[in-house]
Amino acid sequence: MTNSSTECDFTEIDRLANTLRLGISIPTFILGLVLNALALYMFCCFWKKHTKTSVYMINLALADVLLLLSLLLKLHYSYTKAPRLLCSFIQSLYFVNMYGSIFIIVCITVDRYICIRHPFEGRANRSTKWAILNCCVIWVVAWICSSPMYVHDEKNPLKCFHNLSRQGAWSTPYIVSVEIFGFLIPLAVMVFCSAQNILILLNHKSQDKKKVEGSGSLRVIIINLVVFLVCFTPVHLAICLQYLVRQDVIENCSQKKSISLFIQVSMILANLNCCLDAIFYYFAAKEFLVLSMADYSINILQLAFVQ
Template structure:
């Protein structure tokens, strides 16, 4: 997605960006794949009763795994030429799962807001059928919206995520991506998170619920911060790159900085795959209560040190005291 210009040389910029991509993306790929695969296995094997939250989390894990699987292809074909059709597929796979993750995260946040705001209705409406339909709708929409990717390349053989046609950077398209792909989800995240925090802070009997509210507030805050850190830079970079391709920005040095910024911001967006597993799955009440920790340790001995550490036990106690409505956070 970097810009190419006859007046500017981007060789050093791309070289630095590739070094950062390999240095960060490889650990992200390994850690994210392990965490999300483990989370999927736990939800499928140990979560006996499926709920709306579990459906969202399973779909989120699938989106993260598919995005992680696209990373090796992205790294390889961003430095090696490939047929335009193959590039279109790789780019489509990458962006479909990134935006799929964004929309599913928003659905989890909205669902928790409804549960906290209207606890009785929220608890009664935990049928997974509605969540399944919503997830199917999300997948259908993001795949449909990715179809123009197949006509965005100018050449038959090229480096993926580079040298897209001017159609890819048309103002109506970029504005649509920014509004529907980021600003609307961001607004929903900020509103629901702010309302959840406000409700929790204003609950009665603060002395009795101080510990559980502290844990819930922590998860809500981290959730919002992770969303902002992972997805805000890449959408800012897309906006700036659009200005470059529309010849609004002409300065060579600024073009180079924007080129580096958008490539680095995509690396940070990938980190969300690891953070999802940490802050969503292992904070779920059902995951803790219905998973036999001895079995987990036997299957994955790496968790043995964590299981005996006092800080892990303390986090478990804080999280497990959260109300049912807050558990899916």
């Protein structure tokens, strides 16, 4: 996604970015693949009774695995040119899974908000049907929205993520849609639901405040929000700045170089989401097991009273 220009030499910037990419992305790939493969194995093989949360987490882990695989291809084709169609597929695979992760995280946050805000309705409506439908819609829409990645200004082999078309991926309607629907709206939903969840838990009168602050629910909410902000805010700011470069609004060479480095570093940071999600899996799984045990105890008590 770097800018190419006859006036500016980006050789040093690309060399530095490649060094950072190798130093960070390779450990991210190895650690993320191991953690997400373990998460998928745990979710699919050990949790016999799935809930909406487990369906979302399975899809989130799957999105992370696919993004990591596209990251491996991205690393390879940052040093060599690829056929146009293959390059388009790698680019779309990367961004589909990044935005798939964003919307699945939002779905988990909204689902948690409903369960905390309306606990009885939330527990009564634990069917996985809507979660599966939401995930299917997310995947289909994400792939459809990746179609501009297949528009290129040239038909010769090219470096992936370096030659996105101004008429396709860098067009004004597409970038505005990505920023608003792909980040700002999900960010607003995340902040609102997370803030409401935190306030509800902290103000819960039936529990001691210190116990609430140490609860799994509060940790899951805070970690989820922090990971979202840290991983996805810089890359969308960088996309906005790079768009200004592509539209010739920013013409200063040193600024172009700084933005070029910033967007590459921010994408590396966004990739860390694949590993940081593992922290979310740990606390979410821990909370899920506690809730499952609580439900089991309630069912036993109900049977005892019936008998």
